[in-house]
Amino acid sequence: MILWDEYEQVIGIAHAGWQGVLDDIVAETADMIEEYGGRNYRFKAHIGPSIRACCYDIFGDRQRLFEEKFPAHSSEIIHEHDGEHTLDLVACVRLQLREVGVTDERITIHPDCTSCRAEKYDSYHRDGKTYTQLISSVWIE
Ligand SMILES: [Zn+2]
Numbered sequence: 001m002i003l004w005d006e007y008e009q010v011i012g013i014a015h016a017g018w019q020g021v022l023d024d025i026v027a028e029t030a031d032m033i034e035e036y037g038g039r040n041y042r043f044k045a046h047i048g049p050s051i052r053a054c055c056y057d058i059f060g061d062r063q064r065l066f067e068e069k070f071p072a073h074s075s076e077i078i079h080e081h082d083g084e085h086t087l088d089l090v091a092c093v094r095l096q097l098r099e100v101g102v103t104d105e106r107i108t109i110h111p112d113c114t115s116c117r118a119e120k121y122d123s124y125h126r127d128g129k130t131y132t133q134l135i136s137s138v139w140i141e
Helices: 018-022 025-035 060-069 089-099 124-130
Strands: 002-005 010-013 043-047 078-081 084-087 107-109
Touching: 002 025, 010 025, 018 025, 018 060, 018 089, 025 089, 043 089, 060 078, 060 084, 089 107
Parallel strands: 043 107
Antiparallel strands: 002 010, 002 043, 078 084
């Protein structure tokens, strides 16, 4: 997840995986940008390629943690397919972006699911410990 204030030229980038989302990495990133002069009414955000609800199966304690973290939105973030559940981490990050003041029109989302697109991405969820790293970079011009 990349979050920035174009006016102040401050950028934050964070890995918003399941643990980061549960630990409020979006709010922490927003706080850091504000420490450098950024203002949330100018924030824009991008969610990069990541595992999506089509592939991210979830169950047990982890599912319960997400239902407790987003009690008013569990049907939005947990999808059910034939009795199996999947997690929509993008929806979680979008909810957390809204909480820090980033409206939907200031959020862009890359369309790729890293688990579906095996020809293009490695995926820890799909490949286990044989995976390689996906690196994002961002800069100011
Ligand atoms: Zn997928």
